[in-house]
Amino acid sequence: MTHRTTLLRFTRLTLYAAIILNGIFCLAIALGLGVSLVWGDHFTALLLSPESLSGITKTTTGTRCLMLVGLLSAGATQFILHVLKRMAEPLNSDDPFVAANAARLRAIGWALVGLQVLDFPMMAIRHNFPGLGNAVPDTGLSLGGWLAVLLVFVLARIFDNGTAMRDYLQETI
Amino acid sequence: MQIIVTLDDMLTRKGMTLTELSDAVDLTLANLSILKTGKAKAIRFSTLMAICDVLDCQPGDILTFSREGGAQE
Numbered sequence: 001m002t003h004r005t006t007l008l009r010f011t012r013l014t015l016y017a018a019i020i021l022n023g024i025f026c027l028a029i030a031l032g033l034g035v036s037l038v039w040g041d042h043f044t045a046l047l048l049s050p051e052s053l054s055g056i057t058k059t060t061t062g063t064r065c066l067m068l069v070g071l072l073s074a075g076a077t078q079f080i081l082h083v084l085k086r087m088a089e090p091l092n093s094d095d096p097f098v099a100a101n102a103a104r105l106r107a108i109g110w111a112l113v114g115l116q117v118l119d120f121p122m123m124a125i126r127h128n129f130p131g132l133g134n135a136v137p138d139t140g141l142s143l144g145g146w147l148a149v150l151l152v153f154v155l156a157r158i159f160d161n162g163t164a165m166r167d168y169l170q171e172t173i
Numbered sequence: 174m175q176i177i178v179t180l181d182d183m184l185t186r187k188g189m190t191l192t193e194l195s196d197a198v199d200l201t202l203a204n205l206s207i208l209k210t211g212k213a214k215a216i217r218f219s220t221l222m223a224i225c226d227v228l229d230c231q232p233g234d235i236l237t238f239s240r241e242g243g244a245q246e
Contacts, residue, residue, distance in 0.1 A: 172213065
């Protein structure tokens with residue numbers, strides 16, 4: 001039980017740190033997008049290497065698209081981290097088979113679907129805005145990512161059944 | 174349809190309190206109250222056996238099936 005408590009405490013600390021770091025990342029992208037909308041090509045010129053500056057207007061558009069997709073991804077990640085933090089809280093971790101945790105897992109599942117779907121605009125950005133170079137992550141269809149989505153939805157169903165069984169057992173004398 | 178628990182009647186007949194039964198069958202008072210008030214969804218055979226042993230009765234003496242009343246699940 002001590003090992004489990006230590007593991008839970010470490011998990012919570014890791015989640016807190018991830019939420020803070022991802023939050024800063026979200027803020028940075030949002031600020032960058034805002035500045036790009038105001039400064040346009042000047043801001044793009046600051047971000048990219050001199051070789052990438054031909055066709056800068058198109059590159060600016062690509063940068064904004066990249067930031068928008070990045071913001072959506074970071075936002076979905078922030079949501080997942082917050083939900084995980086709620087699940088790892090002491091009250092919830094002592095008795096995980098509650099209806100709320102099944103709902104939280106489903107919410108994480110949908111957020112993961114969103115993250116996987118965002119791979120498509122990212123691939124489109126990489127294809128249509130070559131001037132962005134390595135600024136665009138080299139994403140592609142991820143079998144592992146889609147398997148994770150399936151796994152989370154299956155787990156949510158298991159939690160649903162586990163909650164129903166637990167509730168039934170509580171009323172069994 | 175419902176199962177009516179007539180534990181109160183049996184306790185009165187045997188001159189026993191719920192607390193005494195709780196101590197004798199090693200069940201919490203809260204659980205016995207849930208059973209007594211008909212809020213239990215299920216009862217284990219081991220629990221039923223322990224109660225019948227202490228009260229010296231048959232399961233039918235404390236459980237009655239009725240076609241009337243009760244909430245369906």
